[in-house]
Amino acid sequence: MQLPVSDDAQLQHDEAWRKSIPAQVFLNYFFALSYHIREADDATGGLQHLPFFRAHQAELTDADRAAVEKYLHSCWSTEYALRATADLGDDDYLRNALHWTFPQAYHAIMAGLQAFLHTAGVRSNNPSLIRREVGRLVVRNAYPRPVAFYAAGSYGDFSIHRLPLAGYKAGLQIAGKAIDAQAQIGQFLRTTRKQKAVGVRQQVQANPTTAIRSQKTGQPLEKWTAQHWQQITWRLGYTTIFDLLGRLRISQTSREIERYVEAEIDFRLFHQSLLDIVSYLNGIHETYVAKALGLEQYQAIVDNLPKHLQHGFVEDRLRTRVAPTLTGQEPQMGMAA
16 A cells, blocks of 8 residues: 655655764764853853863973964864855755864864873873873863863762752753753763773773683673772773763764764754854963963964964954953953853
């Protein structure tokens, strides 16, 4: 029996929605991060009030300064490319642009983070070391309230800190309240930490010298108890917003990114959410770097930017966020710069 056209169309619609759910959840997560940053970004929770920021200083050689400037240029050029996509694109363009906007958002933030870490004495390109060190900095309150949350604990017993509404059940709708955003970020933290725990377990068990073995057979254990998971917790470090952003590193040839491209979601909102997060975190790292270099020297770097970066978002953030924070004024709130 052939279905009526209306029923067939409904089935196609339902199937398209079902296939779009993973991409919608991913959009929800990044919109929730953007929403949470915007809602929690106030003067009292700002960078300028953090003891860690106030104490931040660095003794930098000429080689150090050159390395920091190189990281900044990489950060800004990548953010410029991310912004250019929004300026160029209609919805179809933005849909297909996910192949490069995902890694662009990730690498823009990581380059800015490395500039900051360099001024904090962490000078490495090792991704695992960078994630571990920035995790410690988040826990030590180096970051303002909107991005100071983190997850800790072993598999099956995760705890989430500085996100008081994270325990609520996350919905499938775009966040419209603080409780929605925090619930979705909480879920994002848990699923990301779970992935990390499973990956670490695989690494540990694949290595004959580290594998946890059965006392009876001497073979690597297939089934783990809570006690076994606890034995590898120290290898996980803390799970922070930077681990969540690491989820953007999806291979351009993988099936997963194709699921996002083929989904029926709001790609413009997805792109704007990524851009908001990038701008906010880059502004934090730029302010730390400017404090370490001195505002005058940082201003000189901005004054001598390549042509494509002049008179744009870098100068805007310097004027609205970096300079006010360093000169004792209240920076302008928000992520638009």
